[in-house]
Amino acid sequence: MTYEKQLETIKQYSYSKMSSDTTGHNFDHIQRVIKTATRILKSESADPLITLAAAYLHDVADDKLVSNPAKLEAQIKDFLHSIDFTNEQITEVLFITHNMSFSKSLSTPPKLSLAGQIVQDSDRLDAIGAIGIIRAIYYGGAHAETIYDPDIQPRQVMNKAEYRDLSNETIINHFYEKLLKLTAMMNTPTAKKIAEQRHQYMLNFLDEFKGEWDAEK
Numbered sequence: 001m002t003y004e005k006q007l008e009t010i011k012q013y014s015y016s017k018m019s020s021d022t023t024g025h026n027f028d029h030i031q032r033v034i035k036t037a038t039r040i041l042k043s044e045s046a047d048p049l050i051t052l053a054a055a056y057l058h059d060v061a062d063d064k065l066v067s068n069p070a071k072l073e074a075q076i077k078d079f080l081h082s083i084d085f086t087n088e089q090i091t092e093v094l095f096i097t098h099n100m101s102f103s104k105s106l107s108t109p110p111k112l113s114l115a116g117q118i119v120q121d122s123d124r125l126d127a128i129g130a131i132g133i134i135r136a137i138y139y140g141g142a143h144a145e146t147i148y149d150p151d152i153q154p155r156q157v158m159n160k161a162e163y164r165d166l167s168n169e170t171i172i173n174h175f176y177e178k179l180l181k182l183t184a185m186m187n188t189p190t191a192k193k194i195a196e197q198r199h200q201y202m203l204n205f206l207d208e209f210k211g212e213w214d215a216e217k
């Protein structure tokens with residue numbers, strides 16, 4: 001199968017798995033990650049097929065979105081086999097999708113390949129800036145989070161279980177617990193540069209939000 005046909009088939013597979021999500025991981029998120037990864041690939045010498053395949057598939061077997069991630073990983077494996085991926089390529093793609101998430105990075109994540117670093121950067125860039133702000137609000141709404149409570153301090157989340165515990169979570173605290181940390185965590189110079197502007201945009205937003213909250217603006 002040609003490279004173009006492989007990517008087109010992966011795109012359709014990803015669409016069939018992601019299009020019904022309502023927590024901010026819809027296929028439009030996947031398409032933005034693909035666009036950003038394609039942009040970063042221009043300045044990095046990573047394998048484009050591995051990078052884009054992992055970008056399309058990175059949320060398909062995510063344990064916050066599906067109840068049986070191992071089953072989905074097995075399905076992805078069969079699927080990639082069926083479009084002529086070698087065992088080595090499949091292992092590379094699944095290693096990326098399995099290890100790139102923010103919650104993974106809270107413990108001791110294994111080092112990602114350059115392709116993996118690009119997908120991780122692209123996913124993280126979609127969590128910050130204007131898009132990041134709206135996704136946090138969308139996700140927070142979907143999980144019945146409070147918008148803001150000045151008496152609830154941001155948590156120091158140390159592991160995945162704490163990160164996923166939303167019982168005392170506010171949307172604004174999510175900025176301090178994750179979103180404002182992402183810029184310093186970018187892997188590639190291209191992503192760092194894009195992140196800086198988006199980071200500043202979030203700081204301006206938080207400043208405006210708190211000013212309005214206190215009726216000072």
Ligand code: ADP
Nearest residue numbers: 024101102103127135136137139140169171174
């Ligand atoms: P990952 O898949 O890398 O672990 P997350 O699940 O942390 O990513 O993030 C997916 C999206 O949901 C991001 O836009 C993120 O900011 C948002 N999100 C995650 N947790 C929360 C939260 N507690 N409150 C608001 N938004 C959240």
Ligand code: NI
Nearest residue numbers: 029058059123
């Ligand atoms: Ni994602």
